[in-house]
Amino acid sequence: MKPLYTYDEVRQLLPQSYPFLFIDVVEALVPGERIICRKNITGNEWMIPGHFPDKTIYPGVLLIESMAQSAILLGKLSPSIHIDDTASFLLTAVKSRFVNPVVPGDQLRIECVSIKWFSAQGMVEATIRVRDETVAKAELIFSMARNT
Amino acid sequence: MNQEQLINELRVIIAETIEIDDFTDDENFISDLGVDSMMIIEIVARLEKKYRIDIEESYLHQMTTFNQLVATVKEIMESNGQVGGGR
Numbered sequence: 001m002k003p004l005y006t007y008d009e010v011r012q013l014l015p016q017s018y019p020f021l022f023i024d025v026v027e028a029l030v031p032g033e034r035i036i037c038r039k040n041i042t043g044n045e046w047m048i049p050g051h052f053p054d055k056t057i058y059p060g061v062l063l064i065e066s067m068a069q070s071a072i073l074l075g076k077l078s079p080s081i082h083i084d085d086t087a088s089f090l091l092t093a094v095k096s097r098f099v100n101p102v103v104p105g106d107q108l109r110i111e112c113v114s115i116k117w118f119s120a121q122g123m124v125e126a127t128i129r130v131r132d133e134t135v136a137k138a139e140l141i142f143s144m145a146r147n148t
Numbered sequence: 149m150n151q152e153q154l155i156n157e158l159r160v161i162i163a164e165t166i167e168i169d170d171f172t173d174d175e176n177f178i179s180d181l182g183v184d185s186m187m188i189i190e191i192v193a194r195l196e197k198k199y200r201i202d203i204e205e206s207y208l209h210q211m212t213t214f215n216q217l218v219a220t221v222k223e224i225m226e227s228n229g230q231v232g233g234g235r
Binding site for chain 1: 185186188189190192193196205208
């Protein structure tokens with residue numbers, strides 16, 4: 001599927017940069033409501049040798065980061081969600097479940113659904129699927145702090 | 149749903165979210181109960197989902213105690229014509 005936003009466009013939108021970018025492309029977007037992003041997992045990513053040396057499992061904490069970055073993209077690409085261009089995003093609460101392990105070769109489909117946005121906080125629900133099977137889901141709350 | 153049922157439901161939602169069962173109707177969520185802005189957005193999201201209402205950010209200043217929260221939710225439900233709302 002041709003991406004709605006390419007990797008280079010995602011890089012421009014997200015405040016993070018390599019080695020902390022965990023979205024490859026945006027596949028679909030309903031502004032203000034939901035976004036679907038994609039990330040391919042490969043065996044030569046920086047964290048793989050350490051997690052774990054004898055059996056590779058993509059870290060769950062980085063699945064959460066993919067969800068959080070999807071939420072940032074949803075916010076930034078939604079005119080109805082007014083996000084300050086200079087805002088820093090701080091994850092403040094996560095309720096998560098990891099259902100299946102993720103390994104190199106998997107393609108993550110990260111769907112993030114808007115629950116509530118205030119001027120300085122946001123709340124979303126996110127689900128990551130691999131081959132249509134849920135591997136992780138979470139409810140994320142984050143604050144948006146204006147950089148002065 | 150009558151007012152007593154609404155109050156009971158709201159008390160359960162708040163207690164579950166802030167993880168405090170023992171609070172009075174007039175204790176301040178922030179200064180007395182340690183509720184932070186992240187819990188407040190979670191409370192608002194749960195109220196919106198349960199009662200199918202929209203709670204704008206401008207209402208937050210009038211939801212600082214349980215009594216105020218009940219009055220605000222009731223006001224929004226009444227303005228939506230859903231006095232007997234909830235599911």
